Amino acid sequence: MELDFVKLHGLGNDFVFMDDFSRDINLTKEQVALLCDRHFGIGADGVILVRPSERSECAAYMHYINSDGTLAQMCGNGVRCFAKYLVDRGYVQASDGQFVADTLAGPKPISFEVDDRDKMTRATVDMGHPILEPSDVPVNVPANATSADGAAFAKDVAITSPWGTFAFTCASMGNPHAICFIDDFAQLSDELFTNANDKSLATLDLNKIGAYYESHEAFPEKTNVEFAHVRSGAIDMRVFERGCGETLACGTGACATNVAAALTGRSGRENDIVLRGGTLHILWDENDHVMMTGPAVESFQGTVEV
Numbered sequence: 001m002e003l004d005f006v007k008l009h010g011l012g013n014d015f016v017f018m019d020d021f022s023r024d025i026n027l028t029k030e031q032v033a034l035l036c037d038r039h040f041g042i043g044a045d046g047v048i049l050v051r052p053s054e055r056s057e058c059a060a061y062m063h064y065i066n067s068d069g070t071l072a073q074m075c076g077n078g079v080r081c082f083a084k085y086l087v088d089r090g091y092v093q094a095s096d097g098q099f100v101a102d103t104l105a106g107p108k109p110i111s112f113e114v115d116d117r118d119k120m121t122r123a124t125v126d127m128g129h130p131i132l133e134p135s136d137v138p139v140n141v142p143a144n145a146t147s148a149d150g151a152a153f154a155k156d157v158a159i160t161s162p163w164g165t166f167a168f169t170c171a172s173m174g175n176p177h178a179i180c181f182i183d184d185f186a187q188l189s190d191e192l193f194t195n196a197n198d199k200s201l202a203t204l205d206l207n208k209i210g211a212y213y214e215s216h217e218a219f220p221e222k223t224n225v226e227f228a229h230v231r232s233g234a235i236d237m238r239v240f241e242r243g244c245g246e247t248l249a250c251g252t253g254a255c256a257t258n259v260a261a262a263l264t265g266r267s268g269r270e271n272d273i274v275l276r277g278g279t280l281h282i283l284w285d286e287n288d289h290v291m292m293t294g295p296a297v298e299s300f301q302g303t304v305e306v
């Protein structure tokens, strides 16, 4: 079968988009893995099928599939690219400046900016409220803290690994995240770094430690794993994503990290989250909504045989 595709990315977190308004694309896990393969396929972190929405207020439905073929409820970088796909192809009027995207995690209102050719450049997505109750994240640990709004959550919960014990704060943005803040990388085992003479977030061996925690028994639906370092005015973050491994950026991960930093008293509620692929601006507002702002870029389009 030949399928048309468009490749888009948000800060290097990249996706193969396909028009599935007729709902007749049914990809197997193997086909998704091949499309996402960087040597034998197009190369991407996930596939996004653009489908009709059953909600009258929504322009379309984003069906997100990780590169290993598993479904995820939400994708922050993907939903900005979804907005660009819809605006640039005229499914959403550029002059409207806003619309609502439908996702497995519910409707997400989006406002966007366009350039002088009416192509979308940046978007702010209302990602909704974070889910903090541990059983809803889900994470199999009891809540050990309460937010200023009275929400119980798992704060800096110690979970052991073969390389030492790490403290995770857990939150869901529709999909699960476990965030570990590290102040001093020099204290960690040499085995966790690709260069033990330069221990930093940049040299942390995420393929080792991220993969371990992604599938840890504490996380019944697996988890996205973030390692973060708070500095003045910004938070540096790297992510090992459930179902695709390390990516250059993760929108939901940036939102969850911002929430976790605020919840644990490490920062305020508004931060630049600095990822390998660039920076997202995240605000956890007074109405308990997390607002994510960042770019979306189209790379190329083509036809592929699956």
Ligand SMILES: N[C@@H](CCC[C@H](N)C(=O)O)C(=O)O
Binding pocket: 013, 066, 071, 072, 073, 074, 075, 076, 077, 078, 175, 176, 224, 241, 242, 243, 244, 247, 249, 250, 251, 252, 253
């Ligand atoms: N890259 C995404 C998240 C994609 C889904 C994730 N891997 C999961 O399985 O939950 C983002 O930008 O949020």
